[in-house]
Amino acid sequence: MKSRYQRAHASFTIYQDAEPPEYWTRYFGVEPDTQSVKGQFRVTPSGQTSKFPARVGLWGIESREHVQSDLLSPHLRYLVARLALPRSDLPELLKRTGAQIRFFCFWDNEAGDRVPDVPDDIRAMMEAMGGAVEVDEYR
Structure with a gap:
């Protein structure tokens, strides 16, 4: 979906080095918008190979192409629904994998x-799972 400029969007990211990105893809049943393995080069959003290897493993999805809103709430609710959050076993998986x-919210x-x-x-759910909601405000 081609999107107009939006004044808000959000992403959900897992940072860890114990499991490959495919592990989280299988767990959530969702293809990531971004992923990397620590120490490996990755393909950047422009389609180029990164100049430096990834410093951390990550897996993440974004709302920008799926939600048309200048408010954060619809973007966050989309991510919660897409990932079927909260998940009772997720806090233990996070602990096991470090x-x-x-x-992460763009505002x-x-x-x-x-x-x-x-x-x-949503803020309480993330805190209960050991996560955070961060807002990066641009003025």
Whole structure:
């Protein structure tokens, strides 16, 4: 889907080096938008091979191409639904693999009059799983 400029979008990322990205693809049943294996070169969004090997393994999906909204809530709810979160076994998997998870939110606030709308239930769910919700605000 070709998207117009959006003033908000979000991603979900797992950072860890114990399991290959395919492990998380099978676990969630979702193809990632980004993935890397520590020490290996990766293909960048431009289609080029990275100049340096990845410093950490990661697996992630994004909402930008799937949700048309300038608010964060629809983007975060899309990711929660797509990944079937929360999952009762995920905190133990994160602990076993030494993984960290986060929702990373892009928030364009050039005018300075917008407040990020991160739903309390999503913030609480991430905290309960040991993850974080981070908002990167651009002014």
